[in-house]
Each structure stands twice: as structure tokens, then as C-alpha cells.
Amino acid sequence: MSPTPIAAFAAQVAATPIYPHPVVKRAADAAVSKAHSTLRQQAANRDFASAYQYIIVACVALLAIRNVFRVVARHNRAWRLALQKLDALQMERLGEQKEGYAALGHRATWSAKVGAAIFYPLRSRWALGLENPLQVFLVVASFAINVGFVLGVTMEYDGPQESVWNTIHVVALRCGWMSMAQLPAVIALTGRNSLVQFLTGIEYQHLRFAHKLTAAWMALLGVVHTLDATFANFKYFGGAGVNSLYLHNYLGQTGIAMIVGLFLLCFFSWRPIRMRWYEVFLVAHVVGVIMVLVGIIYHVPSLQVWLYVPLGFWIFERVARALQLVSIGLLCRLQFRAPLVKARATLIEGAIVLHVPFKGEWHAGQHAYLSFWDPSLLSTPWIYFQSHPFSISNVPSCSTADDKGRRDMLFVMRTRDGMTKDLARRLARSETGAADIWMTVEGPYGGCTDTEQFHEILLVAGGSGISHIMSMLADILHKARNSYSRATRVRVVWTVQSVEQSVWTLKELLHSAKTAYEAGVQLEIELYVTRGMAAPSPETVDLMTKELPAPPTLQQRRASYASINSYAESPIADALTILPGRPHIDVIVPRWIANAQGKSLVVACGPTPMAQAVRLETTKYISVYPVSLEIALFEC
Known part of the structure; x- marks a missing residue:
């Protein structure tokens, strides 16, 4: 039976290939290309942001492993005994009774050499405010990673150039993703009880630079994201498009809110501003963080999941901080108080x-x-x-x-x-x-360096930095008095603006001189006064020396002396010397290290220029003499 005409026609239509109109075909191909390019860009953005997180996690993991080895070595008795034996052999080889050490007799450990190299002070105007090679390395490494990730596949966009998807917008999106990728690291490095500090054992004062560096990259990439998005709208829609973006579009409005929050965070974190208006800095920091986090939630709702991990880091730091208020040992010995x-x-x-x-x-x-x-x-x-x-x-x-x-x-x-x-x-x-x-x-x-192993110790303080030095001095003398310290000579160099501002502290230091005399430690206290060198009043002298045990001659001669520097001849009172001006660090430190009759320690706590000067002079001799260096970081 032959097919009906209608069935035959239907079969012919089904077997005939369809050739769409050329205009329709070009539109379909463009849509497919756009979809493929968009998906490829979105996948690349996620992959690069994830890869950045893996790099950060890998760095923290390596530092955590290093910290585990350090903790085990510190608490392992056999390891400590081996180090003590090695130290004793070194002292015997160098000849402790000699007048100092010959330059060729000392070989610094590799850790001391590396430490001196990475913390060597930078005084060049090309350093841009960076203090040492370690900070330079961190800046260069972060620049290479972030710029490399931003430009990784951005220029390979091959989709159609139109108002929504174009090369400018693609760069903006990549910068936005990389800005968001900094957030977990920024929060993980925040606070004095951060998870990173707990894992790595690095004090929060040292982690602060990494926190500020990642926050700076977050702000910079966020600004580039905003500028690129603005320029893309201006190119395709003109000024009306830019006005519509920031006045009627939630993307533009939340973007501006985040930029303002980042500005508050960065501007008030600038050291001169932070040190002058610390309370304003704290308020601005809280307001800025709230604006950034709320802005992220409303800017791209799908990115809310990226806030869960940073929120966990923040909760950990808050809980640890609460424990520091009510317990003796953080997370270890919960003896509540x-x-x-x-x-x-x-x-x-x-x-x-x-x-x-x-x-x-x-x-x-x-x-x-x-x-x-x-x-x-x-x-x-x-x-x-x-x-x-x-x-x-x-x-x-x-x-x-x-x-x-x-x-x-x-x-x-x-x-x-x-x-x-x-x-x-x-x-x-x-x-x-x-x-x-x-x-x-x-x-x-x-904390500070264990002073038991050092024979001669130089303590340099500026202004309120004497508080840190006072506790170290008390610890040194207590250990020497109980015969489990090698310290035989200690020198304190303290710079103040006026004698009157240091009366109470000088009184305590003179009591330390009494303890040092009884413990057989030679203590020298040098007070440098930068604003005038008038002789102290009798009331000032009396307040300083009140309740100070001394030979009878001190009581007979006190009223006749015009300066504290000569009011007594006892070994206790002779420990104090008052001088005008500022100490010559470039003379004091090298002479101390070169003339030390054993292992020496140099400690500095005070203004950054003074600390950097001490670091510069000490690091010159670490590979030549058995000297260790500690710079006390104490910054709000």
C-alpha cells in the first residue's frame, strides 16, 4: 500500500537537513561562545582563588611543622643536655679566660647567620619603609602571586565584546575574586590569639606585618575591581550608565560600601594615625570590618559560603581571648581566676x-x-x-x-x-x-630570650621601653643570686627626656644595683637625658635614694653633691651614671660585643629608630663573636 501524500511529505521533511538563516546562526554561535567563555572564566576565577588558599595553607603547615620540632626539642631532656654539652665545648675551645674572642675563633651557627641576614635593617630610601629583607621577600612574593593570578587567563577571553561581558569586565571580576581570596588570611592573622599564632608559635607582633600585607592586597584588588567595572559601564553606556550603576544598582552601592570600609581599615591603620588616635583606630576598624562583610553578603550572595571559614577563625580568636582573661594558661592549663x-x-x-x-x-x-x-x-x-x-x-x-x-x-x-x-x-x-x-x-x-646561658648582657631602652628591660633585669639578678645563671656583667642604657620623669624607675634600678652587688654581678646603669642636663633637686635625690641601703658616708655627703652621678662612692650608688644627649649606639654596641668575656646578649626595647640602630650594629658582629640579639616588638 503506497503512503499517503501527507505521510510522504512528512517523511521528506524529516529527512531534509535544516539550514537556518545566516543571521540566526551567527546569533546562536555567539550565544554558545559567550556561554563557554563565561563558564571558563568563572571556573578559572574559582580555581585561582582556591589555589591561592592552598598556598597560604601550605605556608602555615610548614611553619606549624617547624613549631612542633621546636616544642619537642625544648621539652626533650636529652636534646637540652646535648645543646649544653655542645655549648660547653665551644666555650672551652674559644677560651673563656681570654680577653675577648679572636675573630677566627668563633663560627656562628647557620640559624644565627640566617637570622642576621633576614632581619638586617634596611636604611635605604628605596626600601619604601620596609625594615628588613624578610619584609621585602614577603612583599615581592605576594606581588608575584597576586599579579600572576590576576593575569593568569584574563587576557585569554575570546567571547563577544558586549556591555556585560568584555575584557575590561573580566579583569574586574578576576580582581574581585582575588580580593575576596585574601579575606580568610586577613581574618586568620587578626588578633593576639589567632589560629595561625597557635599553630606556628610565632608571636602576634611578628604576624602583624603579614596581616597588614594581605589586607593591603585585599584593598588594592578591590579598588581595581571597582575602577574596572566603572570604566566598563562608562565605555558602553556613558555617564548615565555610571550614574545608574551607583545610584540604582545594588552591585554599585554595595561595592562603594566595601570600598569605604576598606579605606577606614587602611587609613586608620597607618602607623602615625594609629599611634596618635588609637581609640579612633579601634572604632574605625570595627566599622570598616562590618561594612566589608555586610557588603560582601549583599554584593554577591553566592559568596556567603566564603565567610564561614573566616568567621570560624574570628570565633576561635575571641574564645581564646576570653580564656586569657580567666585562665592562667591558654588552652593548656585551665586554672581559672x-x-x-x-x-x-x-x-x-x-x-x-x-x-x-x-x-x-x-x-x-x-x-x-x-x-x-x-x-x-x-x-x-x-x-x-x-x-x-x-x-x-x-x-x-x-x-x-x-x-x-x-x-x-x-x-x-x-x-x-x-x-x-x-x-x-x-x-x-x-x-x-x-x-x-x-x-x-x-x-x-x-616573652624574651632565656638569659641563663649568657655571660654579659647589654640592655638598651628608650622611654617607656624600660618596663620591658626592668623585668629582664630582675630575672637576670634573681637567677644569678640563686647560682643558676652565668651572668657576670650587665649594662643598662636608658634614654629619657628628663630626670624627673624617671625618678621612680631610677629608684627601682638602684635597688636592683643592691641585688646585683649581693649576687656578684657587675651592674652599670647609664641614663641619657635628651632635654637639658640640670642637676636634680635635693627632693628628687632624696626620693630616688629613699630606703636605699648604703654605707654611712652616703648619708653624710648627699647634700653636698650637685649631681646624682657623684652623690656616693659606694659600689651600689656608683652603678648609676647620668649623661646628656643620646647614647652613641654605633660605639656602645660594638665595644660591648668585642670586649665581652663570654657569650653576650644585646636586647633593645624602645622607638623604632633606636631599635634599628641596635640591630644594625649587632648583626655586623654575629658571624664574628658569640653574640645574640633580641629586639622587643611592642606596638599597639
Whole structure:
């Protein structure tokens, strides 16, 4: 039976290939090409952002492994005994009774050489504010990774150039993704109890540079993302398109909010601004973070999952910080203590001396964050929300425990603007200049080099940096007095603006001179006064030497001497020398290292120029003499 005409026609149509109109075909091909290019770009953006995270995780993992080996070595008795034996052999070979060390007799360890190289101070104007080769390496490495990832496949965009997808917009998207990729690292490096610090053992003061560097890249790439998106809209839609983007489009509005937040974070983190207006910096930081995070949520809702890991890092840091307020050991020995304690504050010339009962142990060179919550400060309520770092000026061996097992932490706070100025006004209203104040102590944090192995120690301080030095000096003398320290000679070089601002601290240092005399340690204290060199008044001398044990001749001659430098001839009082001007670091440090009769240690705590000068002079001799260096970082 032959097919019907209709069936035959249908079969012929089905067997005939379809040839669309050329215009329709070009549109379909363009749509397919655009879809393929878009998917390829989106996949590339995700892959590069993920690869960046893997690089960061790999760096942290390597540092964590290094930290594990260090902890095991520190707590392994056999390892410690081996190091002590090696040290004894080195001392015997070098000849401890010689007058110094011959240049060819000492061979610095590879770790000392590497440490001296990567932290060698940079004083060239081409350094752009970078302090050492390690910072230069981090900047160059981050530049290579971020710029390389941005340009990785951006220029390979082969889709149709149109208002939504074009080469300019593709660059903008890649920069936006890479800006977002910095966020986990920025948050993971935030705070003084960060997860990175916990894993690597690197103090938060050293991690701060990496935090600022990743935050700077986040801001820079975010700005490039915004500028590229703006230029793309202007190219295809003109000024009306730009106005529509930022006035009527949520993408533009949330983008501007994030840029403003990043500006607040970066501008108020600039060191001169942060040091001058620290409270403003804290408020701007909180506001900036909120603007950035909320902006990300509304800018690209699909990126909310990228906030979960940074949020976890932030929660970890907050919980660890809370534990530092109520426990003695962070995450290790949860021996709880009351977070709120009553301290004794005394106002003296230019400073506040604070005695804080503390249940637990602390070590030389550590510091703590203090917050004041006393009802008498209601007239200045903004003090309640501030937490500032201060060096602990003593060690537990310097105080006696009370019936609750608490010892007094000692803080010497220089009165400046802000919290310390308001606190000084509160104390000035008291007849005695002293008062009991409720406060919290977060910490302690940090530490210093173990001084037991060193024979001669040079301590250099500038201004309030003497607080860090005082705790180290107390620890050195306590160990020497109990015969488990090699220290035989200690020299303290302290620079201040006026003698009157240092009266109380000088009194404590002279008491240290008494301890050093009894322990058989030669202690030299040099005070450099930068603003005038007038002789101290009799009242100042009397305050400095009050309760100071001394031979009878001191009491007979005190009134007749015009300067502190010559008011006594006893070994204790002779420890102090007062000089005008600033110390010549380029002379003091080399002579100390070259004349040391054993292993020497140089410690500096104070303004950055002074610390850099000490580092520069010391690193010149690390490969020649057995000397170690410690620069105490103490920055808000």
C-alpha cells in the first residue's frame, strides 16, 4: 500500500537537513561562545582563588611543622643536655679566660647567620619603609602571586565584546575574586590569639606585618575591581550608565560600601594615625570590618559560603581571648581566676605605678592588656571599652604571694593622652594620689630570650621601653643570686627626656644595683637625658635614694653633691651614671660585643629608630663573636 501524500511529505521533511538563516546562526554561535567563555572564566576565577588558599595553607603547615620540632626539642631532656654539652665545648675551645674572642675563633651557627641576614635593617630610601629583607621577600612574593593570578587567563577571553561581558569586565571580576581570596588570611592573622599564632608559635607582633600585607592586597584588588567595572559601564553606556550603576544598582552601592570600609581599615591603620588616635583606630576598624562583610553578603550572595571559614577563625580568636582573661594558661592549663581584680594605682611624676594581684605565673619580657572598669570612671565611660598593652615590669620572684596565691604584677604606665590621661586625672583627685581600681588583665603575652646561658648582657631602652628591660633585669639578678645563671656583667642604657620623669624607675634600678652587688654581678646603669642636663633637686635625690641601703658616708655627703652621678662612692650608688644627649649606639654596641668575656646578649626595647640602630650594629658582629640579639616588638 503506497503512503499517503501527507505521510510522504512528512517523511521528506524529516529527512531534509535544516539550514537556518545566516543571521540566526551567527546569533546562536555567539550565544554558545559567550556561554563557554563565561563558564571558563568563572571556573578559572574559582580555581585561582582556591589555589591561592592552598598556598597560604601550605605556608602555615610548614611553619606549624617547624613549631612542633621546636616544642619537642625544648621539652626533650636529652636534646637540652646535648645543646649544653655542645655549648660547653665551644666555650672551652674559644677560651673563656681570654680577653675577648679572636675573630677566627668563633663560627656562628647557620640559624644565627640566617637570622642576621633576614632581619638586617634596611636604611635605604628605596626600601619604601620596609625594615628588613624578610619584609621585602614577603612583599615581592605576594606581588608575584597576586599579579600572576590576576593575569593568569584574563587576557585569554575570546567571547563577544558586549556591555556585560568584555575584557575590561573580566579583569574586574578576576580582581574581585582575588580580593575576596585574601579575606580568610586577613581574618586568620587578626588578633593576639589567632589560629595561625597557635599553630606556628610565632608571636602576634611578628604576624602583624603579614596581616597588614594581605589586607593591603585585599584593598588594592578591590579598588581595581571597582575602577574596572566603572570604566566598563562608562565605555558602553556613558555617564548615565555610571550614574545608574551607583545610584540604582545594588552591585554599585554595595561595592562603594566595601570600598569605604576598606579605606577606614587602611587609613586608620597607618602607623602615625594609629599611634596618635588609637581609640579612633579601634572604632574605625570595627566599622570598616562590618561594612566589608555586610557588603560582601549583599554584593554577591553566592559568596556567603566564603565567610564561614573566616568567621570560624574570628570565633576561635575571641574564645581564646576570653580564656586569657580567666585562665592562667591558654588552652593548656585551665586554672581559672577571677577576671575582675582590685589593683592599687599610684600617681607619680609623669607615670602611674600599678600593682595588680595576679594568680598565676608570668615571665620576664612579657606584657598584658589592661582594661579599667572602676565605677569612679563613670564620667569617662569610653574608658570601659578600651584595652591597651603594657609591659610587666617585674617577675614573680620579686613579690610575695598572698593567702589566695596571688602575686603583684607591676606596671609603670607613662601618662599620655587618652586612657592614661583620664586615669591620672582620677588619681589626682585623691589626697594621696593613690586609689584602688577595678580592672581586668588579659594575658600575659610574649616573652624574651632565656638569659641563663649568657655571660654579659647589654640592655638598651628608650622611654617607656624600660618596663620591658626592668623585668629582664630582675630575672637576670634573681637567677644569678640563686647560682643558676652565668651572668657576670650587665649594662643598662636608658634614654629619657628628663630626670624627673624617671625618678621612680631610677629608684627601682638602684635597688636592683643592691641585688646585683649581693649576687656578684657587675651592674652599670647609664641614663641619657635628651632635654637639658640640670642637676636634680635635693627632693628628687632624696626620693630616688629613699630606703636605699648604703654605707654611712652616703648619708653624710648627699647634700653636698650637685649631681646624682657623684652623690656616693659606694659600689651600689656608683652603678648609676647620668649623661646628656643620646647614647652613641654605633660605639656602645660594638665595644660591648668585642670586649665581652663570654657569650653576650644585646636586647633593645624602645622607638623604632633606636631599635634599628641596635640591630644594625649587632648583626655586623654575629658571624664574628658569640653574640645574640633580641629586639622587643611592642606596638599597639
